[in-house]
Amino acid sequence: MSASSLSSSSLGAKDHPSMIQALPVLDTQDSAVSDVKTRRFTLLHKPGLSLTNSLNKCWFHASLHLLANVPMLREYLAEYPVSSAPLYKDFRKAIQAIIGHLSPSLVSNFFEKISAFNGVNNRYGQIAVPDFLEYLWTQLPDCFKSIWTPSIRKMQCLKCNWVSYKNSQDMLLKVYIPTHIGKNVSLKDLIDYNFINAHSEPSLCGHCHVNTNQKTVWDFIPNLVCLEILRVTERKTKSKQLRWSKNNVSISFPTSGIHLPGSSSSFRVIGTCDHRGTLYGGHWVTRMYCKSNTWYEADDLKNRVTLASTPGVKDTSVVILLLIADTLLK
Numbered sequence: 001m002s003a004s005s006l007s008s009s010s011l012g013a014k015d016h017p018s019m020i021q022a023l024p025v026l027d028t029q030d031s032a033v034s035d036v037k038t039r040r041f042t043l044l045h046k047p048g049l050s051l052t053n054s055l056n057k058c059w060f061h062a063s064l065h066l067l068a069n070v071p072m073l074r075e076y077l078a079e080y081p082v083s084s085a086p087l088y089k090d091f092r093k094a095i096q097a098i099i100g101h102l103s104p105s106l107v108s109n110f111f112e113k114i115s116a117f118n119g120v121n122n123r124y125g126q127i128a129v130p131d132f133l134e135y136l137w138t139q140l141p142d143c144f145k146s147i148w149t150p151s152i153r154k155m156q157c158l159k160c161n162w163v164s165y166k167n168s169q170d171m172l173l174k175v176y177i178p179t180h181i182g183k184n185v186s187l188k189d190l191i192d193y194n195f196i197n198a199h200s201e202p203s204l205c206g207h208c209h210v211n212t213n214q215k216t217v218w219d220f221i222p223n224l225v226c227l228e229i230l231r232v233t234e235r236k237t238k239s240k241q242l243r244w245s246k247n248n249v250s251i252s253f254p255t256s257g258i259h260l261p262g263s264s265s266s267f268r269v270i271g272t273c274d275h276r277g278t279l280y281g282g283h284w285v286t287r288m289y290c291k292s293n294t295w296y297e298a299d300d301l302k303n304r305v306t307l308a309s310t311p312g313v314k315d316t317s318v319v320i321l322l323l324i325a326d327t328l329l330k
């Protein structure tokens with residue numbers, strides 16, 4: 001399948017074992033629901049329900065708050081009450097409870113249904129939002145394939161110049177932080193580093209039939225994009241033990257007028273998930289962009305959703321960036 005053939009090698013998964021996790025093959029679009037992605041949407045007036053921390057599940061609450069701020073997901077859930085995926089019914093109730101200020105017990109019920117998910121490798125010292133988002137994607141393929149379009153990479157063999165294209169079924173586009181940068185970096189620099197003229201580790205050229213270095217550029221990026229900034233990396237200690245370490249580099253970005261290679265759209269940030277603290281004592285929160293140019297923050301250690309400053313100002317906590325093309329917003 002394309003997700004795994006897009007392999008680990010080109011994503012540098014050797015350093016990030018969690019990336020090897022394969023995602024399901026997504027079949028051709030169901031025409032009945034494919035239009036969800038192409039409508040124009042409105043933002044929420046305000047984030048919904050405020051969720052309260054218990055059992056150390058901030059990652060769960062932060063993930064659901066982010067997803068509740070995806071406009072096409074809200075419409076999909078409103079229009080499709082039934083799915084063959086066992087988790088769908090409770091997922092739908094949980095998101096709709098958040099949006100509609102319904103009972104928090106609907107969110108807790110969904111938590112009980114995902115008890116099989118144990119966090120992949122807990123690289124943040126606890127379950128990570130990106131790992132949980134990818135888990136949901138694998139569990140709810142019909143729903144997510146209806147709102148997310150695969151992106152396409154163009155690979156060029158540096159030996160024979162043969163060009164090939166690969167679909168990426170990844171929900172999250174991984175953004176690696178270069179090893180030798182200062183204390184600050186711009187999102188633009190990260191995008192250039194990761195998505196323009198990135199050189200992958202050697203992979204098999206379909207023309208030379210040998211392992212060659214490939215130049216990779218993003219050829220198509222959809223109008224809804226979720227970037228994951230990889231703030232944790234794996235390293236080996238002197239005694240050959242594996243350890244994760246966190247990168248708290250500050251990242252600067254605008255929240256609108258963002259351009260990505262492979263798209264002519266201008267993107268706006270409509271949500272972030274943030275990891276604060278260390279790998280030994282960290283906390284996940286979500287920031288959400290709503291109507292009237294207002295940012296809110298959902299932090300389940302506070303008893304209500306609060307107003308937030310705009311993300312992207314020397315931002316040391318952002319991990320997930322949810323972007324939508326301006327043309328999709330009313």
Ligand SMILES: [Zn+2]
Nearest residue numbers: 157160205208
């Ligand atoms: Zn070649």
